[in-house]
Amino acid sequence: MKFTELYDELKSIYGELGKWWPGAREEIIVSAVLTQNTNWQNVEKALVNIRKYCQGDILQCLGKLSEQELSELIRPAGFFNIKAKRLKNLLQWIETYGYDLDKISTLDTENLRKELLSINGIGKETADSIILYAFEKPIFVVDAYTKRIVRRIFDIEYKEYDESRKLFEETFTKDVKLYQEFHGLIVEHAKALCRTKPLCEQCPIADCLYKSQKSKSGE
Structure with a gap:
């Protein structure tokens, strides 16, 4: 899976989340x-x-x-x-x-x-x-869940926070609604399946480097 396809892949799994963070x-x-x-x-x-x-x-x-x-x-x-x-x-x-x-x-x-x-x-x-x-301005939020998902699926890991943020902002259109939902989708996937101890056998994302390496090692 290409990095540009991550949003659509997660959306196909969890559906429309809209503005993920609740409250005024x-x-x-x-x-x-x-x-x-x-x-x-x-x-x-x-x-x-x-x-x-x-x-x-x-x-x-x-x-x-x-x-x-x-x-x-x-x-x-x-x-x-x-x-x-x-x-x-x-x-x-x-x-x-x-x-x-x-x-x-x-x-x-x-x-x-x-x-x-x-x-x-x-x-x-x-x-x-x-x-x-x-304030609904287009900036991508990078949390521990985001780093985990990107590292496992794509084997991409940056030491600096802003490097990870720019990876998203330079790949995807700067759009508030997209960024809000995208971040929410990542969090939902990390909580549901891509946990600290991942449930790879239940994860519908087939093209995942971590899952592939795990399968090859016989874990």
Whole structure:
């Protein structure tokens, strides 16, 4: 299988996913931090706490809390003290724009990414998730699932995050909806079949280098 065929192959397996990351953009911004080093079920529990506590604009609501208060609210997401500090830093940056997400959205992708990456605790994956899903600008999100899928199917592995990102952006049309769905398809496949211990015998992708090598070795 050619790399250019990956999107259609995954879509044929999992169907239309649309915008994979759930929630309004305010929730996406928050959950992009909360999802670090945990599963979505834990993130959702933290979001439930936030929704119960905050009425109206959750970003302004959370921005008024101390780190300690914030950490208690997001406790279900794990690593809550670290995430509270990172989220607080992000909220302080948003506050410089008067919590006006439309104003932030006027930044071009490059400058928005630069500003997000200047925030202590916001790395490339988190920044790109916010850019793609909350501000709906075309940048591809590379996570551990993406690296695993590309490494196993195509035997392609880059040390640098942006090399992996550019592999997608230089191969596929820069399209927000495509990138959102494509990233979601990769995550779904990694969770369902291409796990840490892959279920190759159940995987419908025939043209996979990892599966082929595994078969030849008799594993």
